[in-house]
Amino acid sequence: MKYKEAKQQFIQTWGKLGSEWGINRTMAQVHALLLIAPKPLSTDDIMEELQISRGNANMNLRELINWTLVSKELVPGNRMEYFVAEKNIWEVARRIASERKKREIEPAKQALLKLKETEGDKKNEEVKEFIKMMTQLSNFVNKMDKTVETMMKAEENWFFGTLFKMM
Amino acid sequence: MKYKEAKQQFIQTWGKLGSEWGINRTMAQVHALLLIAPKPLSTDDIMEELQISRGNANMNLRELINWTLVSKELVPGNRMEYFVAEKNIWEVARRIASERKKREIEPAKQALLKLKETEGDKKNEEVKEFIKMMTQLSNFVNKMDKTVETMMKAEENWFFGTLFKMM
DNA sequence: TTTTATTTTCAATAATTACTGAAAGTTCAG
DNA sequence: CTGAACTTTCAGTAATTATTGAAAATAAAA
Numbered sequence: 001m002k003y004k005e006a007k008q009q010f011i012q013t014w015g016k017l018g019s020e021w022g023i024n025r026t027m028a029q030v031h032a033l034l035l036i037a038p039k040p041l042s043t044d045d046i047m048e049e050l051q052i053s054r055g056n057a058n059m060n061l062r063e064l065i066n067w068t069l070v071s072k073e074l075v076p077g078n079r080m081e082y083f084v085a086e087k088n089i090w091e092v093a094r095r096i097a098s099e100r101k102k103r104e105i106e107p108a109k110q111a112l113l114k115l116k117e118t119e120g121d122k123k124n125e126e127v128k129e130f131i132k133m134m135t136q137l138s139n140f141v142n143k144m145d146k147t148v149e150t151m152m153k154a155e156e157n158w159f160f161g162t163l164f165k166m167m
Numbered sequence: 168m169k170y171k172e173a174k175q176q177f178i179q180t181w182g183k184l185g186s187e188w189g190i191n192r193t194m195a196q197v198h199a200l201l202l203i204a205p206k207p208l209s210t211d212d213i214m215e216e217l218q219i220s221r222g223n224a225n226m227n228l229r230e231l232i233n234w235t236l237v238s239k240e241l242v243p244g245n246r247m248e249y250f251v252a253e254k255n256i257w258e259v260a261r262r263i264a265s266e267r268k269k270r271e272i273e274p275a276k277q278a279l280l281k282l283k284e285t286e287g288d289k290k291n292e293e294v295k296e297f298i299k300m301m302t303q304l305s306n307f308v309n310k311m312d313k314t315v316e317t318m319m320k321a322e323e324n325w326f327f328g329t330l331f332k333m334m
Numbered sequence: 335t336t337t338t339a340t341t342t343t344c345a346a347t348a349a350t351t352a353c354t355g356a357a358a359g360t361t362c363a364g
Numbered sequence: 365c366t367g368a369a370c371t372t373t374c375a376g377t378a379a380t381t382a383t384t385g386a387a388a389a390t391a392a393a394a
Contacts, residue, residue, distance in 0.1 A: 003294050006285040010301070013278045020271045022189040024382075038296040043341080053384045058342065079339065079392065089303045104187045111180045118173040127170050129205040133254070134177070140256045143327045150333060160310045162333045166317060166326075191352075210371080220354045225372065246362070246369060 010036065011050070026052060027060040031069060031085060040073045040082035068095045090156035097148050105145055112138040177203065178217070193219060194227040198236060198252060207240045207249035235262045257323035264315050272312055279305040 001009070011032045018028025029050055034041060041049075046057045061083055064070035069092060073082045086092050116134040120127035151159060168176070178199045185195025196217055201208060208216075213224045228250055231237035236259060240249045253259050283301040287294035318326060 001281065001285055003285055003287040003291075003297065006282050007297065009278065010282055010297075013275055013282075017271060017275045020189050022187050026382075036293075036297045036300050038292040054341085055343075055385065056383055059383090062342085081341080087300070087303075089307045093307065104184060108180055108184045111176065114168065115173050115177050115180075118168055118170055120170040124170075125205040126203075130170065130174065130177075130203045133203050136254075136256045140260065147327070147330055150330065154333075159333075160314070163314055163317065163330070166321075166329045193352075221371085222355065222373075223353050226353090229372085248371080 007036065024060065024063070026050070026056060027063055030057070030060045031064055034064075034070055034083060034085035035087065037085070040075060040084045042080050042082050044080075046083075067099050094152050098152050101145065101148050105141065105148070109138070109141045109145060112141060174203065191227065191230070193217070193223060194230055197224070197227045198231055201231075201237055201250060201252035202254065204252075207242060207251045209247050209249050211247075213250075234266050261319050265319050268312065268315050272308065272315070276305070276308045276312060279308060 011029050014032035014035075015025045015029040018031075019025040030046055033046060033049055043054065043057050043061065046052070046061070047054060050057070061070065064083075064085075065072070068086075070083050070085050073084045075082045086095065112134055116131065116138050118127070118131060118134070120130075122128060122131075178196050181199035181202075182192045182196040185198075186192040197213055200213060200216055210221065210224050210228065213219070213228070214221055217224070228237065231250075231252075232239070235253075237250050237252050240251045242249045253262065279301055283298065283305050285294070285298060285301070287297075289295060289298075
């Protein structure tokens with residue numbers, strides 16, 4: 001496969017994967033573009049490559065910056081803003097994990113913790129089942145949370161190395 | 168908090184978490200309802216509880232069955248279909264991981280593997296950067312894939328136990 | 335300061351995704 | 365068989381989510 005085709009296919013693949021995991025498709029495509037760019041890209045570069053509007057490009061770039069996956073870079077002698085992505089994939093994975101933990105897991109964890117304390121007749125089958133399930137879920141989410149924390153602190157080779165020794 | 172309120176809140180929480188991770192909100196809500204149900208539920212029960220149409224309830228139940236998270240259960244002396252969810256959360260997690268691996272990770276993995284073999288001038292900065300990134304991503308996805316495989320075979324206490332010894 | 339370049343915002347609109355409800359299909363008791 | 369009970373499908377519609385583009389805001393240069 002030729003480079004140009006491969007590039008387009010990567011952008012599509014990354015966009016599709018993102019949208020399957022609840023990430024805006026265009027945001028994932030902008031990320032893909034920056035991941036493979038050997039030099040910083042401007043908003044206009046991104047608009048051109050993905051054929052999207054300035055507003056769309058701008059919003060998704062800001063969002064990628066919020067996710068700490070992309071940062072601004074000043075190109076000397078140039079007023080325009082340029083953007084670069086974090087290129088180390090382990091670091092990328094850690095940052096995504098960290099953001100999703102903060103945005104989605106933690107709130108769910110808090111909610112489950114409260115729900116575990118539901119009042120009610122402990123003899124009632126429904127109430128019993130409910131509390132049992134909330135307890136199970138709460139325990140599980142806590143363990144997943146700790147796993148992500150371990151990952152966030154860990155160095156890649158050590159993490160997977162240790163993990164694969166388990167197998 | 169009273170049971171009725173807690174139940175509604177759990178359904179909302181689970182639905183929200185699902186939709187944030189690319190799962191149809193209603194499907195997640197049906198799942199929530201079945202997770203806390205002490206007895207099998209009929210399509211009508213679910214329509215009533217979630218205030219949704221028969222078509223919607225039916226489609227989401229089928230989809231949950233495809234995900235192997237829910238199964239049909241025949242209630243003797245009754246023609247109607249009843250549904251139960253797998254209640255062991257570790258098992259639920261394994262099945263979700265297994266399905267997402269199959270549906271989303273594997274295809275991406277295959278695509279990256281092909282893209283790594285992109286032809287082109289190896290002196291060209293863009294081509295060099297592209298191949299470097301595809302190689303990194305491919306390696307990473309392979310490791311994640313293996314991790315999920317380990318998890319799928321493992322018993323919960325052993326898995327988290329071993330993992331937490333790492334910390 | 336004024337002008338010009340650039341970024342941000344957001345109301346209007348488009349695109350996508352999800353839902354309804356009734357008709358068609360299936361299953362089973364009589 | 366036949367008909368009632370129940371399930372599935374899917375065209376039409378509703379709801380949600382994403383995008384555009386132009387005006388407002390900001391920042392740098394003249």
